[in-house]
Amino acid sequence: MISVVAETYKVHPQTLRLYERHGLIRPARSAGNTRLYDEAAIQRLESILTLTRELGVNLAGVEVILGLREQLGRLEADLETLRTALEQLERDHRHGVDRTRALVPVAHRALVKR
Template identity: 60%
Template sequence: MKRRVKTYSISAVAELYDIHPQTLRLYEREGLLKPSRSVGNTRLYEDSDLERLEVILSLTRDLGVNLAGVEIILNMREKMDSMQREFERF
């Protein structure tokens, strides 16, 4: 049996985080978010996308990091997570 993943529309995510849908589109254009798409090409955000969005919003709102800085930080986090998983294998 295939497990269904809960997804959220762009309007639902925008309302949930009190941001404009254009902000989410900008984050996607900048490569910061990569929501999946429905058959009709509608953006679908999963819980992992929301977790990443929370990090982005924390960096921009709370710490004043610009989007270029956010990209660098997110890439570094992914590399560190990958290195940690690799380390734990040994």
């Protein structure tokens, strides 16, 4: 609920509504349209408050920073996917090389090395 979050983090409920209008936080809504702040929304709010209160960043800067943070997260996930795919390709390649070597007779291998 907005009142609980506002009191906990010592911000005015209008400030939370402003953050929501700017797309900085996206609380879920109950059937009665009450704002529900999950762990992700709370963590995001904590980041916003750190940026604004402790670092003096304005809302436009917060939007940029949080957008870049999200983009970085997506890129890191993409990188991990690519690493996993590369590891699989390397395993497949090694397996193919091993199978090929098993098919080539030893005497023929000796001739090829010359």
